[in-house]
Amino acid sequence: MNRSLLRSRLVGGATGAFPGEVVVATGFTWPGRGRVRCAAAPLLAESFSRRGVPVRSAPVSAGADLAVGSPVGHGPGAGLPPDGEVVVAVSYLHDELPATGFGVSVAAADSSGLDAAESVIDDWAAVLRTRRLLVADVDGSCPGSRRAEAVIHEAVRSAAGPVAVVGGPVAVRRAPGTPRVPDLRVVDELDQVAEGTTVVFPAHGVRLATAAHAAARGLTVADATCPLVARACANVREYAGRGDTVALIGGSDLAVTATLVDQAPDRVAMVQDRADAEALAADPRRLSFVVVPGFPVEKAAVLVAAVRERYPRLRGHRHEVLCYAASDRAETVGSVAAASDAMFVLGTPEEADCREVSAMASETGATVHVLSGVADLRPEHLASVATVGVAVTRSAPPELLTDFAEVLSGLGPLTVARRSTQTQAGYGEAADGGGRSLAASVSADPGW
Ligand code: SF4
Known part of the structure; x- marks a missing residue:
């Protein structure tokens, strides 16, 4: 046994454990080791539950060792009080840190409970060690969704009337300490909101008809559309407007894809995988591409290359508007x-x-x-x-x-x-510590 690991049986418990039941210590004091933290108590309790052993968790008082420094034997043998409790305990000491470990209190006469306690302690003591997490x-958020949160919070704070987000899902963070937005409505269509409602366009944007509908009704709009989404939408319209077919490189399951398709529904073609790239049919002189924001850039680069194999004159999306x-x-x-x-x-x-x-x-x-x-x-x-x-x-x-x-x-x-990994890209939009432009970061270049 590692000398920093100590295992024993201690007199005590005082938890009122009845035969057949075990009590997992949420903390106990070990003579000679001081207070033992038992942060892993829920893990031990779950192990007992899985074995069908009735279990509860409670602070445990522990007294003298019954078998100091010796291996623990099984059975309610010599030295155990006949009507008291015994605590099967393990503790681990490292440097100056407080001891950590576990303890399980069992009625002294409960031989099967003692066996279960020994077995569960065996399992978890085997993985006691120093670790790095x-x-x-x-956290699932991104610059665009964080910006959208801020827009939503501001709309809720400043609006005189109700606030509704059009076309959820709404990416409002639920991290501890982050204020929640109370009573925020999410609607699919503007028909569902009353006059005087402030409507929020989410990070993935809205259809052109929805934006026009909001304008026609004179609704107050808080536009949380991610700038990268807005740029991609503008690119789809621009490329379609010059007569090109626009290959949308990315997944159709992303919420933003519907917004992009809506910009020029008759001129877009989805390229989600290599098969789509090989099946694409377009005028070789009139094909552009746009990467769906939120789709991994490295996967997009592979698909763009596949399309370009067949359409060498492929034109498209500028690097500085890619979402990483x-x-x-x-x-x-x-x-x-x-x-x-x-x-x-x-x-x-x-x-x-x-x-x-x-x-x-x-x-x-x-x-x-x-x-x-x-x-x-x-x-x-x-x-x-x-x-x-x-x-x-x-x-x-x-x-x-x-x-x-x-x-x-x-x-x-x-x-x-x-x-965390954070890619920085852009023409003059970011600067290093010396204030110099990072311009189109070479490491971020997707290679098309
Ligand atoms: S485009 Fe990128 S940054 Fe913007 S909302 Fe989508 S995932 Fe987030």
Whole structure:
């Protein structure tokens, strides 16, 4: 046994545990080690629940060792008080940090409860160690959605009447500490709003007819359309206006795609994959492309190249209006996964965003586990894992990352690091620390 790891049975408990029940310590004091933090208590409680053992969690008082420094035997043997409780305890000390560990209190006469406690403690003690938690700093927001949030908050703050967002989903962050927008209506059509309503156009924009309808009714508009979306829409109209077919490079499932198609419905053709690129039929002298904002730039570059193989005179989208949000997210997740011994994706496994992020992590060859709650974490997930990677997806409850870090900190000293990738691109729109223009960043060049 590692000398910083101490395991024993202690007299005490005083939890009122009845035979057949176990009580997981939320904290206890170990003579000689002081106060022991038990942040991993929810993990142990879940292990007992899975075994069908009645369990509750409570502070535990622990007294003298029953078997100081010796391996723990099984059964309610010699030295245990006949009608008291025994605490099976493990603690881990590192440097000057407070001890962390676990304790489970069982009625002294409860041999099966004691066996269950020993077994669960065995499982979790095997993964007690110092660790690093590497957080992929991707919260699902992007510059455009953050700008939209600000517009929505301002509209709610300043509007005299009701406020409605046209054509959700609405990307209002739910991160802890972020003010929520109360009673915000989301409507599909302007017919659903009364006169005097302030209507917000979301980050992915609205159809031309919707904008015209709002103007005709004299409704106050707070336009939160992302500037990159607005530029892409303008490009579609421009290219269609000069008589070109416009290949929309990207996924049709993105909300912004409908806005783009609406700009010139008779002149656009979707290119979502290589098959679309090979099936595209257009006048070779009159073909342009626009990358759907929100679609990863690197994937778009592959599709643009495929189209250009067949249409060498392809014209299109300027680099400075590309959206790198999806690319940066994928890069961040991939980088964290590649640097980790195990990658945890927080969210609902069936949800599209969660599946997508899991795929990003898996592409690196990482071992990936999806957790919808900390109760899903198993000891085997952490065997030999020193660096834990984690990415939060859109379906994860806001508190899940904090809870995950908290229970991990109960499995040994934990340091937390965050990593993110942010591409900067643009002609003179960004500057480095010396105030010089970064202009079209070479590293951000998608290569078309
Ligand atoms: S275009 Fe990019 S930055 Fe703008 S809202 Fe869409 S994903 Fe966000």
